[in-house]
Amino acid sequence: MARMAATDRREALAQAALAVIARDGVHAATTRAIVAEAGMPLASFHYAVASRDELLRDVVELVVGSQDSAAFSTLELDARDIRSAIRGVLGSNFDILRADPARQQAMFELTHYALRTPTLDDFPVAQYGVYRGLAARLLEAGAARYRVRWNVPIPDLATLAVALSDGATLAWLATRDDVAAERLLDLAADAIAAHAIPLIKENS
Amino acid sequence: MARMAATDRREALAQAALAVIARDGVHAATTRAIVAEAGMPLASFHYAVASRDELLRDVVELVVGSQDSAAFSTLELDARDIRSAIRGVLGSNFDILRADPARQQAMFELTHYALRTPTLDDFPVAQYGVYRGLAARLLEAGAARYRVRWNVPIPDLATLAVALSDGATLAWLATRDDVAAERLLDLAADAIAAHAIPLIKENS
DNA sequence: ACTCGTCTGGGACGCTTGACCCACTTTCCG
DNA sequence: CGGAAAGTGGGTCAAGCGTCCCAGACGAGT
Numbered sequence: 001m002a003r004m005a006a007t008d009r010r011e012a013l014a015q016a017a018l019a020v021i022a023r024d025g026v027h028a029a030t031t032r033a034i035v036a037e038a039g040m041p042l043a044s045f046h047y048a049v050a051s052r053d054e055l056l057r058d059v060v061e062l063v064v065g066s067q068d069s070a071a072f073s074t075l076e077l078d079a080r081d082i083r084s085a086i087r088g089v090l091g092s093n094f095d096i097l098r099a100d101p102a103r104q105q106a107m108f109e110l111t112h113y114a115l116r117t118p119t120l121d122d123f124p125v126a127q128y129g130v131y132r133g134l135a136a137r138l139l140e141a142g143a144a145r146y147r148v149r150w151n152v153p154i155p156d157l158a159t160l161a162v163a164l165s166d167g168a169t170l171a172w173l174a175t176r177d178d179v180a181a182e183r184l185l186d187l188a189a190d191a192i193a194a195h196a197i198p199l200i201k202e203n204s
Numbered sequence: 205m206a207r208m209a210a211t212d213r214r215e216a217l218a219q220a221a222l223a224v225i226a227r228d229g230v231h232a233a234t235t236r237a238i239v240a241e242a243g244m245p246l247a248s249f250h251y252a253v254a255s256r257d258e259l260l261r262d263v264v265e266l267v268v269g270s271q272d273s274a275a276f277s278t279l280e281l282d283a284r285d286i287r288s289a290i291r292g293v294l295g296s297n298f299d300i301l302r303a304d305p306a307r308q309q310a311m312f313e314l315t316h317y318a319l320r321t322p323t324l325d326d327f328p329v330a331q332y333g334v335y336r337g338l339a340a341r342l343l344e345a346g347a348a349r350y351r352v353r354w355n356v357p358i359p360d361l362a363t364l365a366v367a368l369s370d371g372a373t374l375a376w377l378a379t380r381d382d383v384a385a386e387r388l389l390d391l392a393a394d395a396i397a398a399h400a401i402p403l404i405k406e407n408s
Numbered sequence: 409a410c411t412c413g414t415c416t417g418g419g420a421c422g423c424t425t426g427a428c429c430c431a432c433t434t435t436c437c438g
Numbered sequence: 439c440g441g442a443a444a445g446t447g448g449g450t451c452a453a454g455c456g457t458c459c460c461a462g463a464c465g466a467g468t
Contacts, residue, residue: 160395
């Protein structure tokens with residue numbers, strides 16, 4: 001094993017743990033499975049991190065952090081109208097899901113695990129805060145880009161968007177029905193776009 | 205321990221397992237925890253059921269069976285229009301969730317567990333089939349009651365309704381935000397009711 | 409009433425788990 | 439260049455796990 005700082009090892013362990021969780025589920029993320037994934041001896045685990053629960057907290061922070069940075073570039077495609085733009089974002093989100101279903105399922109399992117763990121129960125709140133914030137920024141950007149305004153508060157609409165995305169993700173994970181998922185995304189895009197009101201052009 | 209048939213004991217164990225899962229999660233549903241919940245000696249477990257996995261299969265069947273029977277009476281309330289009726293169904297569904305959050309979370313965890321278990325991976329498909337069927341029957345009954353027709357296929361609309369319900373449930377479990385949930389249900393009811401077209405009265 | 413199949417429950421086995429100790433090696437700073 | 443600090447890894451521990459055994463208690467059919 002190469003020599004590396006304890007903090008680096010801690011991050012490597014968190015990523016290895018996430019890989020194990022994605023492949024085999026949260027309950028399979030034992031200390032031995034994690035160090036095997038990372039290619040470390042067992043003793044490195046408790047040298048880098050105090051306990052298994054603490055490492056899992058690193059994992060959820062890793063997750064909520066990475067989720068925030070991604071998925072914003074998908075808005076930049078040139079759709080005809082706001083409805084097509086929304087459908088595009090939902091569609092590329094769905095493509096990400098299909099490319100790596102295990103990761104999305106790991107997210108859900110981590111959320112449920114955190115809800116059951118007293119020291120981690122603030123994570124789901126933060127997680128959904130990130131989701132809603134991301135959706136709100138997309139809605140704002142879309143409104144500016146396509147010259148519309150929303151007839152309901154953006155936070156409420158963002159909550160709707162997150163719920164639709166979550167529901168579609170969950171349904172596809174359970175059934176793997178691509179056709180039903182595409183139709184669902186069509187209806188979801190309609191539901192969100194229905195709250196867009198075209199702006200009267202004031203200048204130009 | 206009172207004397208009882210092995211089949212009765214099997215069902216009692218399944219219900220005890222569900223109670224343990226709701227309280228402490230799937231990973232806590234050990235053989236000892238289950239028999240403690242049921243008030244049985246440990247040996248009764250493997251007398252009534254071959255293995256722990258087999259018992260969990262009983263649990264998921266119990267779940268998908270019970271979910272089907274309930275929640276239909278909520279349509280019978282007298283709402284002014286189809287939108288209010290939909291909102292009412294979503295609202296009472298939400299009340300059920302708030303009355304026993306642990307049970308709903310147990311449902312999600314069982315779904316994810318089944319997705320990871322090869323012998324159980326057909327359960328999520330059946331589960332969502334039941335959900336969509338239930339939603340479809342509600343939509344049909346609502347259309348007949350309020351004299352409207354749906355401008356999209358009922359199965360597609362049922363999928364939308366299930367996704368919205370799941371998304372709202374998940375969001376509330378994570379954040380416990382009652383206000384946001386109520387607003388979300390408002391928007392969800394709008395989204396579904398938007399596809400209702402009033403029928404021209406032909407007779408009477 | 410006797411017996412045989414059904415049911416009970418205390419105990420135990422082999423295994424995996426999280427945690428940890430300690431002798432060893434490597435790195436870095438004075 | 440020498441010693442203290444940092445990192446490594448093999449081995450081990452108690453606890454908890456699923457599973458199983460077997461002697462005894464029960465109840466229905468003859």
